[in-house]
Each structure stands twice: as C-alpha cells, then as structure tokens.
Amino acid sequence: MTQPLSADSELRAAARHLGRRRFVTATGAAVALALGTNLPNTAHAVTTLDPMRIEKNPFRLGVASGDPLPDSVVLWTRLAPEPYVSGSGLPVEPVTVTWELALDENFTRGVTSGDVTAHPEFNHAVHVVPEGLEPATRYYYRFTVGEWTSPVGRTRTAPAADADPGTLRFALVSCQAYHDGYFTAYKHLAEEENLDAVLHLGDYLYEYAVDAKGGDRDDADLKLPSRYNKETTTLEDYRLRYALYHTDPDLQAAHAAHPWIGTWDDHEVENNYANDIPEDGSSSEKFLVRRAAAYRAYYENLPLRPPQQPDGADLQLYRRLRYGQLAQLDILDSRQYRDNQSNGDGWKVPTDDTNRPERTLLGTTQERWLAAGWQESGAVWNIVPQQVVFSRRRNSTTSPYPLSMDAWDGYPAARERFKEALNAAGVENLVVLTGDVHVHYALDIKEDFDDTASRTLGVELVTTSIASGGNGADKPANWSTFMKANPHLKFYNGRRGYVLLTLDAQQLRADYRTVSSVTTPGAPVTTAASFVSKAGEPGLKSV
Incomplete structure (x- = not known):
C-alpha cells in the first residue's frame, strides 16, 4: 500500500518534475511551470494487479457518465476500497476493469463491453468512451473487478x-x-x-x-x-x-x-x-x-x-x-x-x-x-x-x-x-x-x-x-x-x-x-x- 506524503514533500516532488512547456513572467524572469509528471506508460506491457486480491468493495465512490454525444458518452468510476486514505487502499499497480453497456438495467440486452486499465498514476480512475451508440437512447452501464460489481448507472446519448x-x-x-x-x-x-x-x-x-x-x-x-x-x-x-x-x-x-x-x-x-x-x-x-x-x-x-x-x-x-x-x-x-x-x-x-x-x-x-x-x-x-x-x-x-x-x-x-x-x-x-x-x-x-x-x-x-x-x-x-x-x-x-x-x-x-x-x-x-x-x-x- 502507498504511504501518505507530507504536503511539503509533495510540493517538492512536483517541483522536481516541472517541464519547460508553459511560461509566465515573474520578477522579470521567464519561469517554466507544468506538472506533466507520473503519467502511465502504456507503450509497454505491465503486470496488473490480480483482482482477486481486492478484498474490499472497490466501487465505494459510485459510477457516473457525462458529456453525451449522439454516438457516445463517457462512463466513469474510480477504484477506492478505502476512500479516506492515501492511495485509496490499493497497491501502486494497474488494475483491469471490465465494463458493460446494455439497453436494460438487468443487462439482458447487452450492447457492448470491454476491458480498461485503471492506472495508479490516475488514482485508479477510468474514463470509458463507448462509440457507435444510437442517438437519443437510454443505456445502462456497470463495472466489474474480480468478484466485485459496481452499482448500475443510467445514461442517455x-x-x-x-x-x-x-x-x-x-x-x-x-x-x-x-x-x-x-x-x-x-x-x-x-x-x-x-x-x-x-x-x-x-x-x-x-x-x-x-x-x-x-x-x-x-x-x-x-x-x-x-x-x-x-x-x-x-x-x-x-x-x-x-x-x-x-x-x-x-x-x-x-x-x-x-x-x-x-x-x-x-x-x-x-x-x-x-x-x-x-x-x-x-x-x-x-x-x-x-x-x-x-x-x-x-x-x-x-x-x-x-x-x-x-x-x-x-x-x-x-x-x-x-x-x-x-x-x-x-x-x-x-x-x-x-x-x-x-x-x-x-x-x-x-x-x-x-x-x-x-x-x-x-x-x-x-x-x-x-x-x-x-x-x-x-x-x-x-x-x-x-x-x-x-x-x-x-x-x-x-x-x-x-x-x-x-x-x-x-x-x-x-x-x-x-x-x-x-x-x-x-x-x-x-x-x-x-x-x-x-x-x-x-x-x-x-x-x-x-x-x-x-x-x-x-x-x-x-x-x-x-x-x-x-x-x-x-x-x-x-x-x-x-x-x-x-x-x-x-x-x-x-x-x-x-x-x-x-x-x-x-x-x-x-x-x-x-x-x-x-x-x-x-x-x-x-x-x-x-x-x-x-x-x-x-x-x-x-x-
């Protein structure tokens, strides 16, 4: 499990990774400020966490959807078996999350599904954008990790x-x-x-x-x-x-x-x-x-x-x-x-x-x-x-x-x-x-x-x-x-x-x-x- 950092150590860590992308003027000097650090490297295969090791409900933050288009909508969740502690109670490892989209809340009329990686660099949040959907249509969605299944969400294109x-x-x-x-x-x-x-x-x-x-x-x-x-x-x-x-x-x-x-x-x-x-x-x-x-x-x-x-x-x-x-x-x-x-x-x-x-x-x-x-x-x-x-x-x-x-x-x-x-x-x-x-x-x-x-x-x-x-x-x-x-x-x-x-x-x-x-x-x-x-x-x- 990750250990919490002090506020000062987090700021120092951020400062060490400042990039030369965005410039502002301060006291007459150009200062580069950006925080593009700790992004997941998806170019290489990495070992993911065995989901059966997750012993507590990881969906304690619920589910959400947003920004509807006629043919797609964003589906969201974040894995957090222990929401109030640093790292949310998960190891610093990627986790494979399965998502499903259906026309009914019992998922008997499935539309599409897939797997997505919840990266620790994004605090194990996932943003899924299923495409090819029908306009002005109500859909239902859910996520699964190991033996845990999220609440069902309802959305609309x-x-x-x-x-x-x-x-x-x-x-x-x-x-x-x-x-x-x-x-x-x-x-x-x-x-x-x-x-x-x-x-x-x-x-x-x-x-x-x-x-x-x-x-x-x-x-x-x-x-x-x-x-x-x-x-x-x-x-x-x-x-x-x-x-x-x-x-x-x-x-x-x-x-x-x-x-x-x-x-x-x-x-x-x-x-x-x-x-x-x-x-x-x-x-x-x-x-x-x-x-x-x-x-x-x-x-x-x-x-x-x-x-x-x-x-x-x-x-x-x-x-x-x-x-x-x-x-x-x-x-x-x-x-x-x-x-x-x-x-x-x-x-x-x-x-x-x-x-x-x-x-x-x-x-x-x-x-x-x-x-x-x-x-x-x-x-x-x-x-x-x-x-x-x-x-x-x-x-x-x-x-x-x-x-x-x-x-x-x-x-x-x-x-x-x-x-x-x-x-x-x-x-x-x-x-x-x-x-x-x-x-x-x-x-x-x-x-x-x-x-x-x-x-x-x-x-x-x-x-x-x-x-x-x-x-x-x-x-x-x-x-x-x-x-x-x-x-x-x-x-x-x-x-x-x-x-x-x-x-x-x-x-x-x-x-x-x-x-x-x-x-x-x-x-x-x-x-x-x-x-x-x-x-x-x-x-x-x-x-």
Whole structure:
C-alpha cells in the first residue's frame, strides 16, 4: 500500500518534475511551470494487479457518465476500497476493469463491453468512451473487478445533429460544500424523470478544512482522518477531498441516474483565484503547482472526455455540445484565463481599472471560439453554462453603486464584447446558466441595464447551491434592496436546491426547486417559482 506524503514533500516532488512547456513572467524572469509528471506508460506491457486480491468493495465512490454525444458518452468510476486514505487502499499497480453497456438495467440486452486499465498514476480512475451508440437512447452501464460489481448507472446519448428532439430537459446545480450540510437536493434530483443531462456550474468541491465529523453534518460515525482538517493544496489533498464527496449517497444517486455536463468555478482550486494569481496575490510559480494538482484531480474524478485530460497546469474545459436542432451548449471557463479581479476583489465601486477595455474574463481565444460557434449555430436555443453572474447586480439603491468584482460586473468590457458577438451572430434565444452565489435568481439580460425599456437579449437562470451556505432563507436579508435596485431581477430566493430547465421550439420553462433544510437530512423538495420565456420574445414571465 502507498504511504501518505507530507504536503511539503509533495510540493517538492512536483517541483522536481516541472517541464519547460508553459511560461509566465515573474520578477522579470521567464519561469517554466507544468506538472506533466507520473503519467502511465502504456507503450509497454505491465503486470496488473490480480483482482482477486481486492478484498474490499472497490466501487465505494459510485459510477457516473457525462458529456453525451449522439454516438457516445463517457462512463466513469474510480477504484477506492478505502476512500479516506492515501492511495485509496490499493497497491501502486494497474488494475483491469471490465465494463458493460446494455439497453436494460438487468443487462439482458447487452450492447457492448470491454476491458480498461485503471492506472495508479490516475488514482485508479477510468474514463470509458463507448462509440457507435444510437442517438437519443437510454443505456445502462456497470463495472466489474474480480468478484466485485459496481452499482448500475443510467445514461442517455444526445439527439442526432439534424434531429428535432421535440423537448429537452436539463437540471442546473452548483456549489456543494460538504461541510455546510447534506446533499439532500441530489436525492430528489436523482428521482427526476426524463432528464437529458445535469449541468454542473461550478464549485463541485471546496478546498476548506473539514473536521472529523464532516462540519455541519456533525456525523459522529464519520471519523475522518486529520488530513481532511486542512485546506487542500497538493494532489493527494484534492484526491482525498473528491473521495469524501463521492462517498455521499445522494451525490452518487444523482450521478448514477443521469449523465452530467460540468464546468468548474474557483473552489475546485482556491477561492477567487484568477488565472495564475492566487487569492492572496502571492507567488504564481507556487500557485501553478497547486493548480496543476487541482486540475488533474478534477479530471480524474469526473466523467470528462480525453481532450479534457490536463496538460500540466492547463486543462481546456470550454467545449461545445449539440442537442439536435433545438439547443447548442457552449460550456465556458471563466477562471483559467481571466484577468485578475479589479479593485481588490469583493463588492466595490468600479474604477478606471475595472473599465479598461482590454480586460477579459474568458481570454481572447475563448471569446473568439464562442463568437464563431454562435455564427455557425442555427439552434433554436443557444445555452451558455458558465460560472459567475452575467447580469448587472447592484446591492444599493443609491449611487455610487458597488458591484461584484468577481462576476461579469467586474469585467464590463468583456460583457460588452459578449453582447456584440451575440448581436453579430443574430442569436435570438440566449440562455445563460449560472451558479456561484448560493441563491436562485431569474434575470432578464438587457441591452442596456440602465434602461429598463431597452431590448432584452436573453435570460439568465442562476441556480442556488446544493449545500453551500447552510439552510438559507426564502428571502435573504438583502432581498428588498436587490429587488428594488435591479428591475431586471424577476426572482430571488436563498434556499438550497436546483433548477429544472425544459425547452421546446416554442418556449423555455424554469422551475426553481428548493429544500427547507440541509443541516439535517431528508427535507422535502418544493417548487418555489416557475418562469417561462417565449422563443423569439426573450423575457421571463412568472407562471
């Protein structure tokens, strides 16, 4: 079995393997930073672990699927008979895993199967991409190692590119701080029927310390090792944190029930980081080692395709998925390429620095990619799953108005370029999907947020957290101020939950689902509000 390394020794080990691929400037010197170390060598045959030696259930982290295409989908699991220890209780040896795909949950109508190697270099995670599948089809999958068989997962491929799927249904989720409460909303989400996919909009995990009882869960039976009671900084830290999250039964149920499409925000690495700049503004060199570790653990623990495998401190997460003629999904990454937050971060009155025309949230390459995708789209609905609030938000009814420097409000020139590209492409039905803020919002996106009569360009649906922030309230303390200061804000609720998004050629419908409590398990789910927006007539109306 592997032995845990100290945090300092892990950082030193990473530094020894830094490659000359990615350069940044620091104190006038070019410094190469990449973490492309410890990758499996698949060119030569290696001895694999006899699976009969695995004496404990290796599927304690469950199964997942994601990023559906019309002819394929990613299937994921990670072997971890002992999730809370370094190495997950397996020797540093490859393990052969058998996978199966079928049309029924009893696997009497098998479609395809095969073997895949779970490499120790990837913490014994596997990403299987079966191809040649039928579009818009439900499949069931499972994995086997030795005498152990995983839970059965259910997934669904996307419609064919030229198909009219009639109706699409997605769920929007974000912000699942384990230490803030139970993932009760995921229990209800797992029971939702006919979902095409779950869209995770960031903060899949949090880097903060978790005590032995799981924070506000206060579970005396949990007894986490002391290594969890510190902030994550190393690859082993992030791997162990994902293991903790994946052991949650409600998160496992939601992953097994539906395919997921995800993007990250900041807490998958560190709060409010920007590109290669950490929260405290310290050394970029040291931070990029941490970022490389966090990105690698992110890939290892989620159902992502091979193009999303990290390359040192970089991982291209922005990507495009089609759901027939009805919807195009342009999944954005607003963390990896952004300029640093202006004006010291937080809620501040914008300054000349905030308004600099060259400031970017997405980076030039991603901005051009998004604009080109809209030009070629042709879909009825252009959906943009991303991280931070796009629409303007004032937290005061009197001038000067502080704005969130971490959201699009802190990057007004980038938001204007977004709008210009949207108009140039003639996009009529824009739907921006957002997480981050631990509240439900329903917003109209205005051509000019200072003019309530200006054209509505699209709608923004912001989903609350799964657990982050604790139980919350139907009307947070600033509810009245926010509703008065932002006339384009149609709904604001501070409970935990998720959003159901239903689309057809005529309209979209957003159902804001909430649970009353996350500090105790088992709370029921209710629909707090519902809104529709007509195709060709953007603007949210309550139903």
